[in-house]
Amino acid sequence: MGKLLRLFISIVAVAGLIAWLADNPGRLEMDWQGYRIETSFGLLLVLGVVLYALMRAPFWIYGRWRGASGNLARSRTGMVALTRGMTAIAAGDADAARRYGARAGRLLPDAPLSLLMQAQAAELRKDDVAAREFFQALLRSGETEFLGLRGLLGQALRQGDMDYAGRLVERALRLYPKSPWLIRNKFEIECATGAWPLARETLGRAAQNRLITRVERTRRQAILAYAEACQALEQGADVQALGLAQSAVKGAPDLVPAAVLAARLLAASGKPDKAARLLEKTWARAPHPDLAAAFGSLVPDENPAPRQVRMRRLIAANPDHPESRILAVENALAVGETARARELLKPLLGSETVEPSHRACLLMAKLAQAQGLGAEEAQRWLARAPLAAPDPSWQCQACGKQAQVWHMLCPSCGEFDSIHWDIAGPLQGQNPAAPGLLAQGASL
Numbered sequence: 455m456g457k458l459l460r461l462f463i464s465i466v467a468v469a470g471l472i473a474w475l476a477d478n479p480g481r482l483e484m485d486w487q488g489y490r491i492e493t494s495f496g497l498l499l500v501l502g503v504v505l506y507a508l509m510r511a512p513f514w515i516y517g518r519w520r521g522a523s524g525n526l527a528r529s530r531t532g533m534v535a536l537t538r539g540m541t542a543i544a545a546g547d548a549d550a551a552r553r554y555g556a557r558a559g560r561l562l563p564d565a566p567l568s569l570l571m572q573a574q575a576a577e578l579r580k581d582d583v584a585a586r587e588f589f590q591a592l593l594r595s596g597e598t599e600f601l602g603l604r605g606l607l608g609q610a611l612r613q614g615d616m617d618y619a620g621r622l623v624e625r626a627l628r629l630y631p632k633s634p635w636l637i638r639n640k641f642e643i644e645c646a647t648g649a650w651p652l653a654r655e656t657l658g659r660a661a662q663n664r665l666i667t668r669v670e671r672t673r674r675q676a677i678l679a680y681a682e683a684c685q686a687l688e689q690g691a692d693v694q695a696l697g698l699a700q701s702a703v704k705g706a707p708d709l710v711p712a713a714v715l716a717a718r719l720l721a722a723s724g725k726p727d728k729a730a731r732l733l734e735k736t737w738a739r740a741p742h743p744d745l746a747a748a749f750g751s752l753v754p755d756e757n758p759a760p761r762q763v764r765m766r767r768l769i770a771a772n773p774d775h776p777e778s779r780i781l782a783v784e785n786a787l788a789v790g791e792t793a794r795a796r797e798l799l800k801p802l803l804g805s806e807t808v809e810p811s812h813r814a815c816l817l818m819a820k821l822a823q824a825q826g827l828g829a830e831e832a833q834r835w836l837a838r839a840p841l842a843a844p845d846p847s848w849q850c851q852a853c854g855k856q857a858q859v860w861h862m863l864c865p866s867c868g869e870f871d872s873i874h875w876d877i878a879g880p881l882q883g884q885n886p887a888a889p890g891l892l893a894q895g896a897s898l
Contacts, residue, residue: 650682676705680712708740714748726752734771741777758788792825815839
């Protein structure tokens, strides 16, 4: 605005001068070396300006050339610093990244990549305040606004500030409405804050953009229904919780927590037989100790003999699974059928190359006590248990961390529906050399 104002004032001044000279042309006469020159004052003034411009032109051109050469040299040096800084970030060298970042900032103060690299370097050395300032500087330009939003969003998610993260996601989606990682982050933020209707809308958006399949959408909707059922149960809305839990089981028949919740609510409403059938169907797909515990609790204060008969219905739904064998062993021991328990345990004791599991060792110790083989035999199996092969557990498939119970979002990495009942393996950590923007995924 200031430049336009100055230009307008200059044009008005020049126009006024021209008009004044037209009204007062004047006349100049000059004798020089036998020549007589007659002209108007205005023309002489124009000739003087032109002559001055011609005299200044060589100096102006030389100055521009010198400035361009200096700028080119600074740009080259700045690009070298920028390249070395990005390499240092990839290598995880915080000191080198800070040094090259500062140099690039001096030589290329307005370059977006320079600001981005300095932000990355600040994140690498755990300086969140400095990184936030660089990301906010990127917001001031339309060309770099998205880079700033992405960096600030990453910070907000790591710090657990879901309200601020939600606002950043909405602003970023206005720039790139089909960005897969933005839609994913939006969905996870809505799940973390319990915004179930919005989360369902985001699932529809993801399916519309072909980021997830129809089967994946159905499972995710089922998980949302289970989460909403838990919330309804906390609020005392048992009927609503039951409907939502049953919907969850329908959409994800192997979702153990949903089946346990639905069975518990069915039993509480006077429908234990329906609860039993639901647990049997889930056991056929995904046997789990929680299902066995829920099935057993359907009849409180039950004697061991009728309990064993009833539990056989659950075992028969998936008889060859290790969980079914373990449950059968426990039932046999409960009624004193030690010979049958030993026979059922044989396939779980491993071989010369395969170690028995932790639970199998504990059952062998219990069996040894029940058969009267002596405390020494039982102690031998108890001592072997801590060194035995691990049993299945809830484990995140994204970060490799274990969890005590199933969670919709991994408590360690925040990944949605990544916790599965599986044998614990080595941690699958993310790339430590890719902080901030470089570490964000692009899948839903």
